[in-house]
Amino acid sequence: MKTKDDNSKGGNSSSDASWLERNVNVVIAGLVIACIGSLIAQLWWAPLFAEKHVEASHVEASHDDGTHDETSHDEHAHGESSHDGASHLHPAEFAVEEVFGFEAMFGFAAFVAVVFLGTGLRLVIMRDEDYYDS
Amino acid sequence: MIHNLPPGLIMILGALLLPLLGQRLSAWGALVLSSLSLFAFWTTPDFHTVTLNLFGQDLSIVRIDRWSWIFGLVFHLAAITASIYALHVKDTKQHVAGMIYAGSAIAACCAGDLITLFVCWELTAVSSVFLIWANGTETAYRSGMRYLIIQVTSGVLLLSGAIIHFQQTGSLVFENFLGLEPGQRGAISDLGFGPLLILIAFGIKGAFPLLHNWLQDSYPNGTATGTVFLSAFTTKLAIYSLARGFAGLEELIWIGCAMTLFPIVFAVIENDLRRVLAYSLNNQLGFMVVGIGIGTELALNGTAAHAFCHIIYKSLLFMSMGAVLVRVGTTKATELGGLHKSMPFTTVFCMIGGGAIAGFPLLSGFVSKSMIISAAGHEQMFAVWIVLLIASAGVMEHSGIKIPFFAFFAHDSGKRVKEAPWNMLTAMAIASFCCIAIGVYYQPLYDMLPFETHYEPYTAAHVIMQLQLLLFAALAFVFLMKANLYPAEIRSTNLDTDWVYRRLLPRLFAYIGKLVRLVDSLFRVACLAMIKRFLNWLSKSCSAQGWLGSTWSTSSMAFWAAVLLGVFLILYYL
Numbered sequence: 001m002k003t004k005d006d007n008s009k010g011g012n013s014s015s016d017a018s019w020l021e022r023n024v025n026v027v028i029a030g031l032v033i034a035c036i037g038s039l040i041a042q043l044w045w046a047p048l049f050a051e052k053h054v055e056a057s058h059v060e061a062s063h064d065d066g067t068h069d070e071t072s073h074d075e076h077a078h079g080e081s082s083h084d085g086a087s088h089l090h091p092a093e094f095a096v097e098e099v100f101g102f103e104a105m106f107g108f109a110a111f112v113a114v115v116f117l118g119t120g121l122r123l124v125i126m127r128d129e130d131y132y133d134s
Numbered sequence: 135m136i137h138n139l140p141p142g143l144i145m146i147l148g149a150l151l152l153p154l155l156g157q158r159l160s161a162w163g164a165l166v167l168s169s170l171s172l173f174a175f176w177t178t179p180d181f182h183t184v185t186l187n188l189f190g191q192d193l194s195i196v197r198i199d200r201w202s203w204i205f206g207l208v209f210h211l212a213a214i215t216a217s218i219y220a221l222h223v224k225d226t227k228q229h230v231a232g233m234i235y236a237g238s239a240i241a242a243c244c245a246g247d248l249i250t251l252f253v254c255w256e257l258t259a260v261s262s263v264f265l266i267w268a269n270g271t272e273t274a275y276r277s278g279m280r281y282l283i284i285q286v287t288s289g290v291l292l293l294s295g296a297i298i299h300f301q302q303t304g305s306l307v308f309e310n311f312l313g314l315e316p317g318q319r320g321a322i323s324d325l326g327f328g329p330l331l332i333l334i335a336f337g338i339k340g341a342f343p344l345l346h347n348w349l350q351d352s353y354p355n356g357t358a359t360g361t362v363f364l365s366a367f368t369t370k371l372a373i374y375s376l377a378r379g380f381a382g383l384e385e386l387i388w389i390g391c392a393m394t395l396f397p398i399v400f401a402v403i404e405n406d407l408r409r410v411l412a413y414s415l416n417n418q419l420g421f422m423v424v425g426i427g428i429g430t431e432l433a434l435n436g437t438a439a440h441a442f443c444h445i446i447y448k449s450l451l452f453m454s455m456g457a458v459l460v461r462v463g464t465t466k467a468t469e470l471g472g473l474h475k476s477m478p479f480t481t482v483f484c485m486i487g488g489g490a491i492a493g494f495p496l497l498s499g500f501v502s503k504s505m506i507i508s509a510a511g512h513e514q515m516f517a518v519w520i521v522l523l524i525a526s527a528g529v530m531e532h533s534g535i536k537i538p539f540f541a542f543f544a545h546d547s548g549k550r551v552k553e554a555p556w557n558m559l560t561a562m563a564i565a566s567f568c569c570i571a572i573g574v575y576y577q578p579l580y581d582m583l584p585f586e587t588h589y590e591p592y593t594a595a596h597v598i599m600q601l602q603l604l605l606f607a608a609l610a611f612v613f614l615m616k617a618n619l620y621p622a623e624i625r626s627t628n629l630d631t632d633w634v635y636r637r638l639l640p641r642l643f644a645y646i647g648k649l650v651r652l653v654d655s656l657f658r659v660a661c662l663a664m665i666k667r668f669l670n671w672l673s674k675s676c677s678a679q680g681w682l683g684s685t686w687s688t689s690s691m692a693f694w695a696a697v698l699l700g701v702f703l704i705l706y707y708l
Contacts, residue, residue, distance in 0.1 A: 110527035118402025
């Protein structure tokens, strides 16, 4: 289909625009709020993040997290390689996870990097649609 | 009695009877067959083995342990959903191919020896190609041919490897070739030549980097319903085989890492959304291969769980794109957009599949993928852990956002089509239900895993970190779209390794052929010229004016006669 037709039809369809199309900004605002919420949640649960790292690095530390008992009994099974059978509150055990908003920044940066790499890759590998047919 | 036959045999043999039902009923016949087979499989006793003595060799044609069980079960579920999805298809040969394909994949993951495995391995290849050819186009035919050649090659390597392995060890039993227990690791240098060939065979079917391109080449060329079948079995059979034969092989960690990374970049710029899904599939296989390489109980559990969840949500995604293909006639992003108005249910199902593959909490991908990432963390593999995080953001890009966004939202293409047929919606609803059910109530899945586990995916920290990763990735998408930095969809062909055998090698052979022809013709011309010159010289020499033909003077005659006599005289005295 030619783009001309697309445009004309797209123009017609503005009359039957769906709720989503009319409220894109609401959706985006919702996403932003969710993002901020996930950061606040990390602040809220910060003691857990810290404690998890302490346990992972085998440093003797007093457990002062009695309030967060819903996760304190969590335990991950991981075969014979288990560290002294210590209970782990989170699957991974690297100091960098303790950094505030690490995964947030990482997610954002990785996404942008992947998209830019893809755009760059186009320069090398993009050909006409009927490349193999010609 | 029925339990002494390989699971899946009901489907394979039953498929041969499907043509008798006629075009309308054969689809229902396929559904009945896969359901019957599931019933038989479900009632099979645990740790069931059947040994058959053939040509003096003990072949264990049935071996059902925890590995076989979980793969056999999810293969059955995939076959049933795909059968429902294909109920409207009137083409009997597709149903026959689908059933033989699914049946042989099930039989393969319940095979206890390498020969039985090989037979089923080749049967999956030969039967599945008809799901591509059924499309009827020239492109599909050629693509199917390439698929078949590569798949059969994988089988031949498997058989060669099995024979060499048998020569060296006297055993055909299919078990870990390095003799490793979970938690131990070995290197590729410890492998014999036979197992190495087998590894390459598995690697081809498992779409290892550089061996991968048959996947992206063929799956988008299958029929709308055929690709749903294709997405479930071949590659996951390879994952099962790798886990069985090569768990703990260290190199697999890095192969897996590469597999998670490169497809996400290709997926960004691909226009055909079914091909995007094929790249996405490749990336998901990478997670599983990493798990197999790490080889601890947690990692292997993660691999099995991820394969289980992956088969369901990947089928779901291919089903949603199949529905679009059936209704719109294409899955090219440039032609789509705004379909959420006319296909609302398909849109919701696609988004559930996208959320599951991206690993949103409460959906199936979250409870399985995190096991593999955790396993890397527990082994203190920082680089692997980082790679898997990047890959997770990448999954969010191509499957979580790109697929639903460009098909159902984005700019309105103006296309107003009917919602997908009822049977497609039913199949998608079942798959969506499974994605949510596993995400919420994961314990039954964990109980099925090869090793006992007390893994707890829903810890506060884990949920928050995963949400941060995914939400900020989505935010990055919004940012890039608003800033006009997101690459526009362009109708194009993107080169991949298939360029080597579709362009480079044919061109190279053509070039070499030309060169040979050139050298050959030059040589011929040179030879002919030489002969011609010789003949010319000869005819010239013998002509009346030539030195042989002309009359010689008497003095020179006398001179040469004297010389001759002199020579005779000397010879006589010697």
